[in-house]
Amino acid sequence: MLSPELQKKALILVIVSAVGITALLAMPVFEHWLQTIFLPPFGWEFENGWQLTSESARRNMMGASYVGLIEHFFRLLKVILAMALVIVIVRFIAHLVFGRRSEGQREISSLLRTVLSVSIYVVAFVIIFQAQYPSVNLGSIFAGSAIFGIVVGLALQDTLGNLFAGIALQADQPLQIGDVVNISNRGTGVVEAVSWRGVRIRTFQNKLLLISNAVLGKEHIEVAPRGNLNARTVNFNTLYANSPAKTALVAREAVRLAENVSPKMRPVVRIRNLGDSGIEWEVKYWLEDYAKYSDSDALVRQRLWYAFQREKIEFAYPTRTIHVENKPQELAFDEHVNVVTERLGKVDIFAPLSDEETERLAQLSELRVFAPGEPIVRMGQEGNSMFVIMRGTVDVQISHEGITKSINKLRENDFFGEMSLLTGQPRTATVVAIDETEVLRITKDSIRPIFEANPDLVNSISEMVEERRELLRVLADQAEQSDDSKQKGVIRSIRKFFGLK
Numbered sequence: 001m002l003s004p005e006l007q008k009k010a011l012i013l014v015i016v017s018a019v020g021i022t023a024l025l026a027m028p029v030f031e032h033w034l035q036t037i038f039l040p041p042f043g044w045e046f047e048n049g050w051q052l053t054s055e056s057a058r059r060n061m062m063g064a065s066y067v068g069l070i071e072h073f074f075r076l077l078k079v080i081l082a083m084a085l086v087i088v089i090v091r092f093i094a095h096l097v098f099g100r101r102s103e104g105q106r107e108i109s110s111l112l113r114t115v116l117s118v119s120i121y122v123v124a125f126v127i128i129f130q131a132q133y134p135s136v137n138l139g140s141i142f143a144g145s146a147i148f149g150i151v152v153g154l155a156l157q158d159t160l161g162n163l164f165a166g167i168a169l170q171a172d173q174p175l176q177i178g179d180v181v182n183i184s185n186r187g188t189g190v191v192e193a194v195s196w197r198g199v200r201i202r203t204f205q206n207k208l209l210l211i212s213n214a215v216l217g218k219e220h221i222e223v224a225p226r227g228n229l230n231a232r233t234v235n236f237n238t239l240y241a242n243s244p245a246k247t248a249l250v251a252r253e254a255v256r257l258a259e260n261v262s263p264k265m266r267p268v269v270r271i272r273n274l275g276d277s278g279i280e281w282e283v284k285y286w287l288e289d290y291a292k293y294s295d296s297d298a299l300v301r302q303r304l305w306y307a308f309q310r311e312k313i314e315f316a317y318p319t320r321t322i323h324v325e326n327k328p329q330e331l332a333f334d335e336h337v338n339v340v341t342e343r344l345g346k347v348d349i350f351a352p353l354s355d356e357e358t359e360r361l362a363q364l365s366e367l368r369v370f371a372p373g374e375p376i377v378r379m380g381q382e383g384n385s386m387f388v389i390m391r392g393t394v395d396v397q398i399s400h401e402g403i404t405k406s407i408n409k410l411r412e413n414d415f416f417g418e419m420s421l422l423t424g425q426p427r428t429a430t431v432v433a434i435d436e437t438e439v440l441r442i443t444k445d446s447i448r449p450i451f452e453a454n455p456d457l458v459n460s461i462s463e464m465v466e467e468r469r470e471l472l473r474v475l476a477d478q479a480e481q482s483d484d485s486k487q488k489g490v491i492r493s494i495r496k497f498f499g500l501k
Helices: 004-038 054-059 063-098 103-132 138-144 146-155 157-172 244-256 290-310 330-345 355-363 418-423 444-453 457-471 483-498
Strands: 180-183 187-194 198-203 208-212 221-224 230-238 268-274 279-287 366-370 375-377 385-391 394-400 403-410 430-433 437-443
Touching: 004 063, 063 103, 180 290, 187 208, 230 290, 244 268, 244 279, 244 290, 279 290, 330 355, 330 385, 330 437, 355 444, 385 418, 437 444, 444 457
Parallel strands: none
Antiparallel strands: 180 187, 180 221, 187 198, 198 208, 230 279, 268 279, 366 437, 375 430, 385 437, 394 403, 394 430
């Protein structure tokens, strides 16, 4: 459906074209009527168009002048009518090509449209004029005006430089009204207007920055297009004591809910560097309105501060730490042992241990923290330790014929690696931390004194170990054995590995 404005221009085109074409077609007929019917009774007889016969020219010496005027009148009238048709058609086509653009694009393309239209008008005029006056040499006229053109060009070289730079700039269209631009050593702001002379920019200090096209073509320009999701980054530092996984989660959530941050793109939080004073972070986010980036950056920093205060995450600042080696505080160690002892008491495999044995095992164990996605043990590795999950979640994986398969997920108070601890066998599975995971590592040297003091524990623990062993049995070609032989095999392996009788 054509718009009302386009319908109006189409109607004007049809009317002017009809009138102009009709007039151009009727003019030869009218000229013929004048030459053969109307003027001969007055003593003017013609041959070869408007050429008077020799007899008529001899009888009427002034007639040749009048006839020349009439002939030039009709020729000029044809030129005017033909140019009117060209102008109407070019203006209609220009409206079709440029008229349906947005306000910013229409402003940017106005100069290009004018230059193209004028060029077409000049070419059309030369063709039409030469058709009516073939004897007139327009080349000599243009050559005669070359010196005048050189003088004018030298006087207007800056203006012409802006003109042609503006044409090149608008043909490429790197700038549009509403874009945020940063010009080196000149300023940053929002484009308000683009003309054949230059660009007008409203800086963020509410000042106008006017730059000519000739100068603009030589500058390095950073453009943030209007309507595009343009990214910003904010940096901050945190202490090494803070959990990186927790910090990334809290920062991402704080930035995601800030105003003007686009929900279409998920904020990216990543470690930029491990600095001298703390972990250096970078958070990247995308803005819906880039012209408000200063306010958005300030809001993001504010949201990060409040979020970190709530979650007890501390910002790092330049410090110098002096480490003084002291004996561990007995109270802190006792608290650690009590917490670990309580956790070990909830693990099924250590249920046969007495309270004293569990506490002793806790004293000889160590805590370790693993990052999300980091392997804790790998399938096929030699090992003589097991792990109890204090917090977090892990994924148990096995590999068969080059294909990795997840067979189980373990959580707080679950354990793994007991076969390597008790029998010294290679790891039968790979265990990967899903999120930040803290585990208690129990080694062969930690549990050996307990087995030596209480050999009967081997029988109790072997039953639980065999149940766990069946969950990881993935090779179908292993020989089938009875339950009694399996249990006896585990007991023998444990006694042999720990050197028990």
